[in-house]
Amino acid sequence: MHYFEYHAGQLHCEQVPLQRIADEVGTPAYVYSERTLHRHVRVFDEAFQSVPHLICYAVKANSNINILRRFAEWGTGFDIVSGGELFRVLRAGGSPEKVIFSGVGKTLQEIRYALDSGILFFNIESSAEMDLIHGVARQANKPVRVSIRTNPDIDARTHPYISTGTQKNKFGVSLPEARELYRNMRQLSNVDVVGVSCHIGSQITEMGPFEEALASIRRFVLELQAEGVALKYLDFGGGLGIPYDAEEPPSPAIYAASVACATRDLGIQLVLEPGRVIAGNAGILLTRVLLKKNQSAKKFLVVDAAMNDLIRPALYGSHHQLWPVREENNKEKVDVVGPVCESADFIARDRDVAVLHAGELLAVMSAGAYGFSLSSNYNSRPRVAEVLVNGDSYQVIRRRESYEDLIRLEE
Numbered sequence: 001m002h003y004f005e006y007h008a009g010q011l012h013c014e015q016v017p018l019q020r021i022a023d024e025v026g027t028p029a030y031v032y033s034e035r036t037l038h039r040h041v042r043v044f045d046e047a048f049q050s051v052p053h054l055i056c057y058a059v060k061a062n063s064n065i066n067i068l069r070r071f072a073e074w075g076t077g078f079d080i081v082s083g084g085e086l087f088r089v090l091r092a093g094g095s096p097e098k099v100i101f102s103g104v105g106k107t108l109q110e111i112r113y114a115l116d117s118g119i120l121f122f123n124i125e126s127s128a129e130m131d132l133i134h135g136v137a138r139q140a141n142k143p144v145r146v147s148i149r150t151n152p153d154i155d156a157r158t159h160p161y162i163s164t165g166t167q168k169n170k171f172g173v174s175l176p177e178a179r180e181l182y183r184n185m186r187q188l189s190n191v192d193v194v195g196v197s198c199h200i201g202s203q204i205t206e207m208g209p210f211e212e213a214l215a216s217i218r219r220f221v222l223e224l225q226a227e228g229v230a231l232k233y234l235d236f237g238g239g240l241g242i243p244y245d246a247e248e249p250p251s252p253a254i255y256a257a258s259v260a261c262a263t264r265d266l267g268i269q270l271v272l273e274p275g276r277v278i279a280g281n282a283g284i285l286l287t288r289v290l291l292k293k294n295q296s297a298k299k300f301l302v303v304d305a306a307m308n309d310l311i312r313p314a315l316y317g318s319h320h321q322l323w324p325v326r327e328e329n330n331k332e333k334v335d336v337v338g339p340v341c342e343s344a345d346f347i348a349r350d351r352d353v354a355v356l357h358a359g360e361l362l363a364v365m366s367a368g369a370y371g372f373s374l375s376s377n378y379n380s381r382p383r384v385a386e387v388l389v390n391g392d393s394y395q396v397i398r399r400r401e402s403y404e405d406l407i408r409l410e411e
C-alpha cells in the first residue's frame with residue numbers, strides 16, 4: 001500500500017506531480033512519501049498491539065537523517081549496524097535507550113561509542129565478540145546489556161545474498177554455542193544478559209521460514225528460562241518481504257499474529273527490526289530517458305539513473321516495476337539501462353515498458369529501501385537528490401552532489 005498514483009494521466013506522489021519534482025529538482029532523484037512511511041510504521045506497530053513490543057527500524061534500509069527524524073518523532077526505536085548509523089540516529093533525535101546494535105564485526109571504537117551513548121543492548125554474534133565487548137565494558141567500568149544473535153540454521157528461501165540464518169552464513173551463533181555462551185556470560189562481571197535474538201534474512205515472502213525460526217527460538221528461550229537465565233527481550237529481527245512484482249508476502253497482521261502467538265506466554269518483551277517493509281514501497285527512483293538505442297538483437301532505453309544509484313537489479317537480479325510518469329498504455333519490449341560502463345548496469349531486462357521518448361520520465365517503483373543507502377559514486381557520478389513529499393508539498397532532504405563534492409576529501 002502506497003501513495004504513488006495517477007491523477008489526470010500524471011503520476012503523483014501524494015498530491016505532488018512527479019513531473020514538478022523533476023522540473024524543479026532534476027533527475028535522477030529518490031522521491032519518498034511521508035504519508036506512506038507513517039502508514040507503514042503505524043500498521044506494523046498496531047499489528048503487535050496485543051503484546052509488549054518495541055519496533056526498531058533497521059536504519060540501513062534508508063538512513064537519511066530527515067527520515068530518521070520522522071521515525072524518532074513517531075516513537076520507533078532503531079536497529080543499527082555501525083557507529084555511523086548510531087551517529088545519524090542520535091543526530092536525528094532518536095533515544096539511545098531504544099537503539100540496538102547488530103552486526104558481526106563491531107570495532108572497539110564503535111562498541112565504546114555505543115556503550116557511552118547508553119544503547120538498549122548489543123546483539124552479540126560470536127564468543128570472540130563477547131570478549132571484546134566485555135573488555136570495553138570493564139575498561140569503561142560500566143555494565144553492558146547484551147543479547148545473543150542465534151543462528152537457527154533455517155533457510156529463509158530468499159536470495160542467497162540476503163539469507164542470513166543458515167550455518168553457511170557468517171551471522172549469529174549456533175544454538176549449541178549460544179547455550180555455552182549464556183552459561184559463560186554469568187561469570188562476566190560487567191555483562192548483563194537481557195535477551196536472545198535472531199534475524200534469518202530479508203525479503204522473506206512466506207511464513208514457513210519465520211514459523212521454523214519461531215519454533216526454534218521459543219524452544220531455546222524455554223530452555224534458558226529453565227536454567228534460570230532471566231531474559232527481558234526476544235528480538236525476532238526483520239526480514240518481512242514486500243511485493244516488488246507478483247510476490248504476495250504475508251501482511252504485517254498475519255506475521256505479527258504468528259510471532260505473538262509463539263511468544264505471548266514467555267513473559268518477554270518483543271523487539272522487531274523491520275526495514276524493507278517500512279521503507280521499500282514508500283519510495284521511487286525518478287529517472288529521465290536520455291535516448292533510445294536499437295541494436296540488431298535488442299532495443300535499449302538509456303536512462304539517466306544507473307547501477308551506482310540503484311544496485312539492486314545488478315546485485316540481486318531484483319525486479320522493480322517501471323511506471324511511466326505520463327500515463328501511457330502502449331508498450332514495447334526493452335532493456336532499461338544506465339550510462340555506467342558495466343554490462344550489469346541495468347534496471348530491467350526484456351521488459352514490456354510503456355513507449356517513452358527521449359526526455360520523458362520513468363518511475364522505478366519500490367526503491368525506498370536499499371536504494372539510496374546502497375548507492376555510490378562509481379564512474380564519478382554525483383549521488384542523486386532525495387526528496388520527501390508530504391501532502392501537496394515536498395522538501396529536498398539531501399541535495400544532489402556536485403562535482404566539487406566528488407573530490408572534496410581527496411588530498
Ligand SMILES: *Cc1c(COP(=O)(O)O)cnc(C)c1O
Nearest residue numbers: 058102202238239273274275276
Ligand atoms: C538488514 C537487517 C534487518 C532489516 O531487514 P529487512 O529485510 O529490511 O526488514 C534487521 N535486522 C538485522 C540484524 C539486519 O541486518
